[in-house]
Amino acid sequence: MAYTEEELKKELETKEYEYGFYTDIESDTLPKGLNEEIVMAISKKKEEPQWMTEWRLEAFRSWKEMEEPEWANIHYKKPDFQDISYYSAPNKKPKYNSLDEVDPELLDTFKRLGISLDEQKKLAGVAVDIVMDSVSVATTFKKTLAEKGIIFCSISEAIQDHPELIRKYIGKVVPRKDNFYAALNSAVFSDGSFCYIPKGVRCPMELSTYFRINQAGTGQFERTLVIADKGSYVSYLEGCTAPSRDENQLHAAVVELIALDDAEIKYSTVQNWFPGDKEGKGGVYNFVTKRGLCEKNAKISWTQVETGSAITWKYPSCILKGDNSIGEFYSIAVTNNYQQADTGTKMIHLGKNTRSTIISKGISAGKSQNSYRGLVQVNKRADNARNFSQCDSLLMGNKCGAHTFPYIEAKNKSAQIEHEATTSKIGEDQIFYCNQRGIDTEKAIALIVNGFSKEVLNKLPMEFAVEAQKLLEISLEGSVG
């Protein structure tokens, strides 16, 4: 590795800190820019084996050849990929010393979402008595999981401890060359989660509970791999209803799900990253590749509530490879102010008797643009494939837009595919009805929106459903004139 003098200096600086009591954040950041050396440096920092380094490098080489996709219905200033620092150690230093220092607006939101005080502190980045709450709770969880033989750890740990699983499955569902952002992620992913459910095991808890407490700044290039072995079941929740004030503008995550024979994975996402201010300044670019592979009789269910990010580009997909496998997609995407979302799903029917359901609810307000983009593909050998898709859009105000781009491709005569879409606004009569009964307009709208999204909210794990409902309310605040 050819070091520049400056890099060497940095390297030495870091080294010194290894023995220090705590790591200073600033010195543990790689210089801006992206090249093979940076990729190798990331891999080295994570003490990865040689094959992983090679894997990353190959991804980087293909990324260099690729172009940023432009087909999505979103407009933004393209990020300068050489102006980003691709590695920064998790932020260990608390941002605030007590809750009083935290932005009161943020605290108010927490309160309304019904998040417990300790969690509030954790989420806002307030120093928490770690030994007392989170870790102890986390340890109990860890014990329960270990008893069942469930592996749940960060992906860097998994690369060290379970290389055989990682080697076998990483990049299997989302190949490195899949798309621009997936290639970028494969080259530079900082961390993420790994989960393996052994044969016939039903994961005793929503992995969300654990995750929410244990979530540390996993960085902007997250990589998640969930493997459900034969006959197992897991419910996994990613993200958080709490608003997250992340400084990283570009997020390019990859999520791979593998459901082996008779397994079931339920993956729920609540995304509420910084959407930019009311004038559309700032905000997170969220370019995510999510895909699941279903073997025989397996089932993958994606549920997502997308309220944050300035730009969302996300298509959780299911490859229904095994016979009798099932794919589901339930989504609520809310855009307000200047947010733009282009989201949807792909259902690829390869096996016989495969079934898929798509329910997508888009709500646009302010000056936002909300698109549903989906593909239902029935291949020649997928006898008796069945799909039902429904995408409904709700428009609030006439400065926003709702768009649908559903692609349907059928190559088998026994396929049964239904697709329907509607676009409408909240009826004045509905609001009038509520007003008459003493419910003010803002509450009435929340009520109607919740009703509109009910089919999807019902699919969320209980506690999150409650929070997500409130989240919808908050996201649409002030959108009614």
Next chain:
Amino acid sequence: MGSKHTENIDLREKLVSSFLAFQSHVDVDHPVHDIRSEAIRNFEIKGFPNRKEEAWKYTSLGKLQKIDFSIFPKKVNALEYSDVKQYFLHEMDTYKIVFIDGIYSSYLSETTHDGVDICLMSAALTKPIYEPIIELYFNKAAKGEDSLTSLNTAFSKEGAYIYIPKSKAPIKPIEIIHFATGKESSLMLQPRNLIIAEENAELQIIERHQSLTSNDVLTNAVTEIFAAKNSIVDYYKVQNDSSNASLIDNTYISQKQGSAVHVHTFSFGGNITRNNLNFYQDGERIDSTLKGVTILNNKQHVDHHTLVHHQQPNCESHQDYKGIYADKATGVFNGKIIVDEVAQKTNAFQQNNNILISDDATINTKPQLEIFADDVKCSHGCTIGQLDEEALFYLRARGIPRKEAQALLMYAFANNVLESVRIPELKLRINKLIAEKLGVHLGFDL
């Protein structure tokens, strides 16, 4: 003809170089010629669309471009009426504008200048009396970036010209028929139609492209329709061509306040058929109707691309496309509805239902909505399925053979679209074509 033929010459190059020869046949000082020259430049830059373009994702013109088409027919071919009578709607009296290999056939036609103008594009493009109208309308709806439309514009010379003045209506429907004989070689045709209905005018048009040869035929047609205030235009496209004939049919419709335009497309034949049907609503209380029945077998390929652009408030659009696909046929439906910010109170409906009756048949459908106004009702529905086994059993239990029972159900499936055909003779003809296509004799008129 100035172009020299070489083997496997690129069709695009050939067309561009043929434009030089074409210029010697038209009046280059006419204002329209500037439009032509600009159009050929656009085509030269863009060329034929390929599958990398979103709008052509499912339809490839690659094979057609390898064919050595003759751009200009070598000589005038005549046809006897008795030989082609079956392609006319002979059960009723109609005005007829007939072209053989792109050349007007006065013998087979019946035109008029009595109160309304039902005549030829070549006349409209050359005679000074038509100049103000041409200047006002020609290429006004079709102008744009589309390369195939530009190609047609560049070679625009002949086609149907129909002008219905204020509050007039022709006494009978108008048939526009393009025959291709192409006796010597493969033939490329580029008819250009201009149809203008002034305020309160009403007319009905039936259009057909028919190849009578086993040589390849490629038709790249452009039709512009201008429907002024409160006018009514009914347009029926009958596409039942031979298996060597391909059609790219570009239709641009500009509607003003209170007008109603209904376009029905019946696609039963041809090799590759691509319909680009574009509606632009430029006024309030407009009604646009797009309906289609597609029944395909063998290796046929039909691609329906529709666009309805709602630019003003209080308008409606209705789309209903039914498709039945057998053998190795491929069907594409891409329906796009755009509702502008100002187009409040828009009602836009779109439906696309398909039946696959073979494992080798393919359907690709993409109903697309782009909505920028909030007080609208827009919906689309799309299904792919099979005939109901129980209904089939019911019919067969009553002694109806399987094939006939299937045909009955398929007919019922397509019937919604047929119901709105307002010329009874045409409806009957379509029914017969459907029965023929399904290969059954039901013993009664459907």
